[in-house]
Amino acid sequence: MVLFLIAIASGAVWLSLSQILHVFGSNPTDLARLIVLDLRLPRAVLGILIGAALGLCGAVLQGLLRNPLADPGLLGISSGAALGAAIAIYFGLTTKFAYAAPALGLCGAVAATILTFVFGRGGTLSLILAGAAVSALAGAGLSLALNLAPNGTGAYEIMTWLMGSLTDVSWEQVKLAAPFIVVGMGILATTARSLDALSLGEVQAESLGVDPDRLRLTILVGVALCVGAATSVAGAIGFVGLISPHLVRPFVGHEPSRTLIPSALCGAALLLGADVCSRLLPFNGTEIKLGVFTAMVGAPFFFWLVMRVSRTAP
């Protein structure tokens, strides 16, 4: 099944490459190569990295919270990262220092993580509530930034970036985000066994030698690294983390540990697919933003999920 998902993922890469070759086939070879190597390849690599990170984060968080609706956005980490980067844009820091947005995005993710962790230390329910509160706070901050934006351009920049996109990414952004994402994913991968034990509830997991507080901290650090880096370079891309674990569960079962890697692969495939679709579906000549596309596809899925959860709940 893992191999099957790898095939899907690489298939998406080849698909996007062949589309590029097809689109740019009429141009001189060197230009096509330039486009493939400097535009499409970093975009695809970043898409895979971010998709995998979001898919893994979703699977880990759903395992931690034992809640099929969990998602990196749920803990406020995405919003925190978005607020951080928006502040960079609002204060015009991006013009002075190119990486201000990614750097502040990371800071925002870490700050949101710490807030969520401090207020949510009472257990799973308080963690979810703290995440909602942090999301609301970051959302208010974002609205304030838009409200106070000195000129239309600033507000437009924030809006555009918020929609989430892999357009115009370069190897620089890959280099900036990749280390954080790789380290974050490595950290998250170590939690598999503990997440399995957690399916018996916190008390039994603790009796099996799992330290719930340490597990929460580990996961929050890993998720902050992944989501902070991903959001800061590509904006807010929702629903990939929510959907991926659900798509792989029918094939690999419900043990949290077994969903992690398939969910990461599925997330990578989803994001690549979504990126290709957003590129190929020009709307009045405007490219649909990736975050908008995933939200359009993901939100109905979310409705379906809520319906199913409320139907199966006692």
Next chain:
Amino acid sequence: MSRLVATGITVQRGGRRILNDVSASFSDGAFVAVIGANGAGKSTLLSVLAGLLKPDGGKTTLDGRPLADLDRKALARRRAYLPQNPCCEWPISVESLVALGLTPSLPAFGGFAPEVQDRVSQAIHACDLDDHREQAATTLSGGELARAMLARALVGDPDLLIADEPMAGLDPRHALDTMARLQRLAHSGKLVVASVHDLTLAARFSTHILALSHGSLIAHGPTGDTLSAALLREIFEVEARVSGRGADAAIDFLAPA
């Protein structure tokens, strides 16, 4: 030799004393039934004995070492704990659920070795769950789930089993089976401490009785000598009749005291 020793255990919650200076020692080969009215502090005492709840006063030692000093995983390999009404939150198979009992002795990565599979199969068989191996744990009946959880607790072959009402929701046959299994476990040299609501079962199968009332230890001793009508009147405030001894013992409640 006393394996598990609790000294002066006191637990406070919201200004209320849930456990008040409870001291008791437990030896290998004992099956201790913890009895007491609702809210007497049974579950709290079991959590403290399992090392999952830090008491506000007093300490618990295992083989002379304070539980608080023991490494979580090392403790988890030697002590199994079953909470009241354990539940499983994902629809995983009974087999996987039972295998979770081996979590503390498994490496962080990788699948199950063949001997692990064998141990899981044995535990499933011992708890009469062969027909449910592949079934999702969330679709089991309450009694089946309770048995699966017991298999989960026993699969790691712990020296010490602490179980909070392992008989809840079991039909008579499986309740008897479970009690007999806990008794055999004690006979094989392990220590079993379990809260038990069915006093007749406690009288028949346990080797020791520990009685709590309002957070205080009322009695702790061999079952035959301890479980008396006078004790039951004191802790449950009912008139009771204790008839027979050992495997023939029976307890009837007659009227409120």
